[in-house]
Amino acid sequence: MQLGRRRLLAAGAAGGALVALAATPPARADQALDVQLLQTAASIENVAMSAYETILALPLFGPTTPHTTLKEILTAARNHHADHAKAYNEATGKLGGRAQTAGNPNLSQIVGRSRLTDVGAVVDLALQLEAVAAQTYQNNVGSLADLNARKLSASILAVESQHAAALRVVKAIAAANLADLINVDSGAVGRLPPDAARVGTPDAFSKTDDARPPAEGAVR
């Protein structure tokens, strides 16, 4: 029995779960679906970019902010997301699709509801965006038929994973009321709570429970 690619998508990507497979067909070209996946990815990047712009404009991260390391992490993430959106749209164009310049509707709502009153709230939002992005792109790696699009997704997935991991650690440090230790120096590591770093990598096989649906950010 040949499983179509959409059935594979429906089955989901259960990281590390035991799966006995019937015949798994070689990936067949499915350009329309690839375009949707890439447009949705671009829509996620657009929201992330915009959210980080808002965050970095907060007085919390003004010129005299004590949160210098966090500001650097967020600034780098914002720049990366701009590059990712551009790359995803270029990949979409190569497959004959239109660039997605709008934000992902679901994530836009989440950002709109957020109250960025302190470091904790900022990190929570940033982490949510990075985690959703990473999980969506992890799903896409198993779904994209176009090899170059798959490689691009994997390359960006790596970076979002790095962002998410760092933000989980930052969140753990802030939650322990040790926000001054976020600016890690050689003395700070010794004062971190025992679990502060480990929480950055919660699972041996990352999950895709929060991956966005393929067509959610497609250009209509």
Added chain:
Amino acid sequence: MSRPPLPSAGGAARPHLGLDRRRFLLAAGGAAGAGLLSACGGGHDSPRPTDEPIVTRPDRLEGDLSVAALLVSLENLLVSVYQEGLDKREKIGQLPPAALTLIEAVQKQHRDHAAAWNGILTGAGKPGITGVNLTVKSQTSEPGLFRLKDPSGLLSLGQELETITASTYLAAIGALENNAALKVAASIQTVENEHAAIMSFLLGRAPAPEGFARTDGGRPLTDSIG
């Protein structure tokens, strides 16, 4: 010396999956106990003495299995390096609690990763692999462990090896044909990147230094395993 990356598309033929798909099983953590032998493939013409280490290469297997073998060898190496680092605590000093907990957790995850890939190998009728990537060991981890002076050195060595492994996974994603193996690779690639980022952060370095991960440091199928 530049090393050839894993085969990727863009003109070059992608490795063909050379196994009976009906026997293709993924085994997650804990499935490594299939009486694993220390080498895969083989091709030796005569029995070897039992005390002589068996050295082989991933490219002695076909297609996706060669990729799986390479990835197991790196996972096994990471497990052993972290253990050696932990065993050197008297020499390098006590690890800060956060670093110790991290390394123990990361080591366990690498064991689980190795088990997953070994499940793919044994599910395809090949022996599992307990050997490490000898090429990376001789070039990177052995000298690194020898030079260890303090806990930050272990984190730094770990970060370097995690990055090598993550790059190899990235290249693997461009080479694997079987969709289930691809999904496993993606789920593990994420985690190796988490490891590298956290270690960078603890070292006071940027956790995500570049906007796009690269395959430059990825290992080739011609590495030795033993």
